[in-house]
Amino acid sequence: MEAVKKFFKTLLLLLLIAAMGLGIWHFAAPVREQAAPYIEFAGERIGFTSARFRTPTLFGYLRKDSIRAGSQELDLGKLDPSQLTLEIPEGYECSLVVKKEGEQYFSGGADDFARQSFDNGDYTITVTLHCDETQETDWASFFYVVDYTVDIRPSAVFSAEKALQGDIITVLVNTGRSDAEPTISTDLGKPVFAPLGNRNYVSYVPVGFAQTPGEYEIKVSAGGESFTGKVTVEEREYTVQNLTIDEETVANTTGAGASIDYAQKITPTLYTSEKDILWDGLFIQPIEGTITTEFGLYRYTNGSSRAERHTGIDIAAAEGTPVPASNSGKVVYAGDVISTGGSVVIEHGCGLKTYYYHLSSVDVKTGDVVSKGDIIGKVGSTGYATGPHLHFEVKLGEYALSPWELFDGSSSIYSAGQK
């Protein structure tokens, strides 16, 4: 009897030792872990926040779970929806859950995420990468938790707070979540908006060559919000010219008939504008040559005590010199005008136009679409002119603007909103 008891006691002890051994084996079995993968979210390389492994023990009869902490949960702050990109490494199953302010927003795969749109709000995304057990590695799931905020508000950026007479102020607007077009108003002119895509718009505000110096406001309304740009207009220095022109030319090219003709042919172009931006890159000075009459110059003709203003630049050149378009656009007038002679007007978008006068021949017609550098006519001395030259002018609506900043690239139109 004692012997039986002893036998069972020993057996129990052995079983206990075996169980302990198996237990140690089970708990001490090492995780066969692969190199931890990274994901790329919103352009950031991100390591896992936590990971779970399932390791086989006791010849595969059992599995044990283990959890490992990784890097801290990341807060990426304010992001634009266009920045919300997700890249996952190859060889893993990917699933994700997005919560908005604590509530589930959506769940799915990486492809679903790319198609998702995001409203303003605070989000948490949890990305899970999973791989099954292989010969070398264990079953594993890696979790990546990232916080971010989507915050799109309407915005308006005014290119300058100071401008010279003859400058252009460029206004860039985003309407935020609104599809409604923004509006703009100012005492400086009647600017319009051209769409740039993704609810971005550009507008060119003219500061006319003769704009009275002082303080002005530009009021923009976009996506239900109002913005005001303040601009101080400063005086530009202009030169003075005394011009003698023969009385016959004056008689033939000025006066009531010439005014009516100009009003019928050129004036209407001041009040049209092409919705889209057509210009591309720097405006070029159409032809080389001496600048015989500067932009904005005060001109006293034949001893008159009253000055006329010169709204463009005169470039002297040989009769017949080909004249290229300063930039790409659409011809909105081409023909003969009593005062300006052979004339071409090109719209470059958003109301910005270039004017070419006194041409001996006009080689385009109204409605033509021209590319920068295309020949539109030839230098002449037709209309109110004393010799062969090109009168080149830049206008936004009724307002004549300096061409020099368009030629040298310093104009605000180049700062943004280019095609």
Ligand SMILES: [Zn+2]
């Ligand atoms: Zn001129």
